[in-house]
Amino acid sequence: MSTFEGSYLGATDKISPQAIMECKVCWTPYDPAEGDDMRQIDPGTPFSAPPEDWTCPTCSAPAEQFMVLEDPGAQEMIEANRIKDITARLVDDFSEVYHSKMRDVPLVNKALQVEAVGFRMWQGQILGVLVSPWFMNLILLPDGETWELETGAKEVIGFPSGEYEFLYNTRPQIGGYKACSLFSPMHEFTRQKDATDVARAVMAALFDEANRAETDRSADIRATREQDLAAAEAAEQQAEEPPVPILTDKPTRRAVLTAGLASDTASDGDSTATKETSEPAE
Structure with a gap:
């Protein structure tokens, strides 16, 4: 389905997937949110997606006879x-x-x-x-x-x-x-x-x-670790596990x-x- 009556010279690439179309013969709307039960077109199917032989469920007019009724996604x-x-x-x-x-x-x-x-x-x-x-x-x-x-x-x-x-x-x-x-x-x-x-x-x-928290807090984390390590060395205490490495550089933005x-x-x-x-x- 590539053309229709009305705006944008009938080009479906100019309308959004939310565009609600209307048959100009019998005024039956095609709403993508509802689809078309008669042709087993699932809700959420845009006007450009149904089969090429799809026609108006009321009067059987071809898709080319539909016009844009409203297009919530136009902007x-x-x-x-x-x-x-x-x-x-x-x-x-x-x-x-x-x-x-x-x-x-x-x-x-x-x-x-x-x-x-x-x-x-x-x-x-x-x-x-x-x-x-x-x-x-x-x-x-x-x-x-x-x-x-x-x-x-x-x-x-x-x-x-x-x-x-x-x-x-x-x-x-x-x-x-x-x-x-x-x-x-x-x-x-x-x-x-x-x-x-x-x-x-x-x-x-x-x-x-x-x-931002990971980057901005790095200096505080580094200072805290340096203080903890200095206190441990001053007390000459033997840690059961290796000390946490001191951060020497902030993590880069990249x-x-x-x-x-x-x-x-x-x-x-x-x-x-x-x-x-x-x-x-x-």
Whole structure:
């Protein structure tokens, strides 16, 4: 079922799965929430999903004779299409960077490709993760406006999981945007799916307040452990079990967000595999 009467030139990809349609011959509605008992169409089936030979249960008019009665999901569809459009331009822009400048650079991972993952609206901006053969970044894009940003300037932006530093940059197709580095380079990923799975996990962890607690409390935990160890040494007491190791560093934001989902094959001594940069190389 690909066309119908009325709005959007009859294109079903312009209506949401919640769209309620109405036969213009007999005014019988098709409500996705109810489906069609006569044709054994289950509740929850959108207008675009029934068989191509489906007809009006009242007058047998073909699906092409139906019009949009109301579409509760129309705004969601408009928003989704807007995000799809701008992220497509983002992917095209960095795909061009890869083919023109990065393809033969040793740091790229040729098992990967440029892909936009998990982009959504957030506080009037478009937020998601951009995966490429040489970096994975959180990206913030404007919605329906143009950002005039000073390339190289920085901004700290707060999320439920903590504070993150974003670097300003500009690209020809998308204009100004803000980027927060997660991985660079990308050699620890062996498949595109591994990288996109981590990207989706990042988007979930970003809004999890428990991650802020893990990060912000690390200094207090370290101080408490140091005091306990000092007291034990002063009393010259022999512990029955080895003491808890002292935390020497706060957990990094990347470690909190990715929660160990990246491949464990990267060498501990490879400083470039864990280096957090704020802007992808081009």
